[in-house]
Amino acid sequence: MQLVVASQNQGKLKEIRRVLADSGIEVIGLDAFDDLTVAEEDGETFHDNARKKAVAIAEQTGQLCLADDSGLEVAALGGKPGVYSARFAGEGASDQQNNELLLKKLAGVPDAQRQGAFCCVMALCTPEGECQYFEGRIEGRILAESLGSQGFGYDPLFYVESHGCTMAQLPLDEKNRISHRGQALQKLVVAVKSL
Numbered sequence: 001m002q003l004v005v006a007s008q009n010q011g012k013l014k015e016i017r018r019v020l021a022d023s024g025i026e027v028i029g030l031d032a033f034d035d036l037t038v039a040e041e042d043g044e045t046f047h048d049n050a051r052k053k054a055v056a057i058a059e060q061t062g063q064l065c066l067a068d069d070s071g072l073e074v075a076a077l078g079g080k081p082g083v084y085s086a087r088f089a090g091e092g093a094s095d096q097q098n099n100e101l102l103l104k105k106l107a108g109v110p111d112a113q114r115q116g117a118f119c120c121v122m123a124l125c126t127p128e129g130e131c132q133y134f135e136g137r138i139e140g141r142i143l144a145e146s147l148g149s150q151g152f153g154y155d156p157l158f159y160v161e162s163h164g165c166t167m168a169q170l171p172l173d174e175k176n177r178i179s180h181r182g183q184a185l186q187k188l189v190v191a192v193k194s195l
Helices: 010-019 046-061 082-087 095-105 172-178 180-193
Strands: 002-005 026-028 065-074 115-125 131-142 158-160
Touching: 002 010, 002 046, 010 026, 010 172, 010 180, 046 065, 046 082, 046 115, 046 131, 065 082, 065 180, 082 095, 115 180, 131 180, 172 180
Parallel strands: 002 026, 002 065
Antiparallel strands: 065 115, 115 131, 131 158
16 A cells, blocks of 8 residues: 655654554655645644645645644743744754754743643545544653754654653654654554554
8 A cells, every 4th residue: 555645854754664664555755756736834733734735745646645743832832833843943944943942942941841742643635635633642841952863853852751861862663652653653554454
């Protein structure tokens, strides 16, 4: 079975391919197609953006499409950056720029009030616009400095209490098992097997 994933993020595609490696699902990235129009992520929720992206690519390719919207919600920032996680420091911002802005916004916030959660919503949509949703969430704490070199995005700042390290310090297989995206993908695999 082939599954188009509406993402150009190579880190995200690598994670998805790894999680789905034994499922019999072949993951195809957007780089396999020419002239696709990617939907603008202007929704107010992770659900809105995931659906919008999946439907747009499913319609254009005529294939089943998976899209996710995920991000970091920080309690001390009222849930921000949320849907703006990838562009927290502006359009085209690098992971480093986003992390620097997050640290700046949390300057002076005590450790006990630096709770955060990685959230993921995946939409699996047909070319006809029928969608199923899969969600994942992992709680953690935002550190005052980066630790680890694995992963991407906010992983070096996101401390997972149960594992005593940041997401960027976890081996990839363990990160994929416990992460917000990993949780959503595991639910997806169960659903796809029942199709």
